[in-house]
Amino acid sequence: MDSLANPVPLLRDLIRIDTTNPPGNEVACVRYLTERLAHRDDLDVTVLGPSADRANLIVRFPGRGVAPPLLLHGHSDVVPVTGQDWRHPPFEARLVDGEVWGRGSVDMKGGIAMMLSSLARLHEAGQRPAGDVVLAVVADEEHGSIAGARWLTREHPELFTGIRYAVGEEGGAGIELGGRRFHPIVVAEKRACWLRATLTGPGGHASRQAPAHTAMGRLGHLLTALSGVRLPRHREPAAERMLTELAGHLPEPLAGRLLAVRDDANDAPPAGLPEDQSLQIDSLLRNTVSPTVVRAGDKINVVPGEVTVDLDGRILPGDHSREEFLGELRALIGPDVPLELLVEGFPVDQSRIAEPEFGGFYETLADITRKADPDAAPLPMMSPASTDAGFFAQLGIRCYGWLPLKVPAGSPYRTLLHRADERIPVEALEFGTQCMTALLRDHR
Ligand SMILES: [Zn+2]
The missing domain is CATH 3.30.70.360 (Alpha-Beta Plaits)
Structure with a gap:
């Protein structure tokens, strides 16, 4: 079996587990990940959810105990492919011309693979992050988070005690202008207010x-x-x-x-x-x-x-x-x-926190991307859409949307979320994993 340190085979396995939501059935994904982590006896693994098929996985990776725990969160469900015309089948995870094809390759099984691989790389190098890292692989993000982040943060807030910062998806907030590449760091999200007029x-x-x-x-x-x-x-x-x-x-x-x-x-x-x-x-x-x-x-x-x-x-x-x-x-x-x-959703807003507005953790994220990709600029962004960050923000955690992908200017990858032909270049996946590994090493 491949090492978890390589995000490509890991992502391909994850894509092949169909977690189309509805119905989700995220437990299949959780079972797979639990098996892959079974050889590590230093981990604290918790599986829980409102029903047997809607499972959430919380894994605590031990740190050196010199910093508060850090949360990495990702959702394991994907949106349906109904009515879409794909050039390669959406759940076969084919590797074609250096790209992994499939539903969830970007949104966001790719992100989960980056997070897990970076944790595995640190472990294989005999290193530990400054604080514990809590990895939350949650259900139901694409359908209201009822069985996922909403349920977890309401029913089991104790799992997230002491966490100050969180990293999750950017929710398609990326932007390209004037041929310039940017690495989004989402510091604020709008929230949904869905109404019915009769x-x-x-x-x-x-x-x-x-x-x-x-x-x-x-x-x-x-x-x-x-x-x-x-x-x-x-x-x-x-x-x-x-x-x-x-x-x-x-x-x-x-x-x-x-x-x-x-x-x-x-x-x-x-x-x-x-x-x-x-x-x-x-x-x-x-x-x-x-x-x-x-x-x-x-x-x-x-x-x-x-x-x-x-x-x-x-x-x-x-x-x-x-x-x-x-x-x-x-x-x-x-x-x-x-x-x-x-x-009605919950707001996320880092621009109003009491401490230096964009200091500390934001600067760590920005520095990592600057070093890894000097030709592109980190960009603090507000996302017009919302992610699970709003639920974790309710617990007082400062949430950032940061899944760095190095993709050429004008490339379609970020716009393929929820659409046909969603895919991710192997190089972009490797880039993101390196950035995430740097975060685990640098954050203190
Ligand atoms: Zn997503």
Whole structure:
């Protein structure tokens, strides 16, 4: 059997264990990892979950006892491949032209392989990290974390006692601009605020002239009110810091355009950028809302009396509240539409911590990437999406999204999350493992 120190065979094994969520069945992955770690009698291994098939694995690797424990967390479930057209089968983990293909190769079995391999490398070198390292391989991240991080942090917070810092996925926060490569270090995440709007009105036989204010008519108004609009701009330290650093690495006129969005008089998305990047940056300056699911009638000759619209709302970290977001939304859709709260996430925000804002641990991460890849720049980022970090942050742990991958500028890897043909170059996996090993050695 290959050593765990090599992330490539480890990742290929993990991809072949189908943990598509739903249903997840992450226990298969946990069983595999438990067996692979069985030869180590110095580890403290805990398997637990809300049901037998939704298992979470917590492994404590002993340190030298001179620093608080460090948390590395990754999720073992993956999103479905339904309706996707793959060039190579998604669960065979084929190695083609120096790339490992498969669902989860980046998001995030690749990350788990990097974490485990770095721990194995330290062990094989006869070294120990300054403090214990707690590796949490959790279930259910792709489907609300109900059986994973949410359950673990609520039911078993004692597993994470004393931990100050955590490293997890970057949640697709990466950005490329002006041909420059950046290594994202996610220091803040927006949080979800998912809502359901219910529209009602007179229903009946569709052969007659419909009265005004049917549910369908109201649907038209609602969608129009939410199309192409932007909620008010807010200033957040994490977004400001990201934009300033980003601009500092870019030539003019790109740099000026980025800095211009901080100007209060100018509330336009950054100009002259590819649309997806312009929109990504714009999303870090405001709360956002997107209608995503409409449920209406199912018979062509019946006017439905009720239509529901699910709204994917995202709230800025920091002081921004659900009330503020709802107020902004009401200003667009009016006071009368009943809104039901479906899900609200937790914020992650390192830019407001009491100690030096970006000192210490952040600098350790940035230094490692600078040394490993001098041509690219570490970048403190706010992610428009959320990860499990929000749950661990609730325990007072400072969470960073950091899974360094060295991939060429313009390459597709980061954009293939949740899509067909997800794959990772072997070199990028090795690069990330080296960075992670450096973290275990350097962090004190
Ligand atoms: Zn993920």
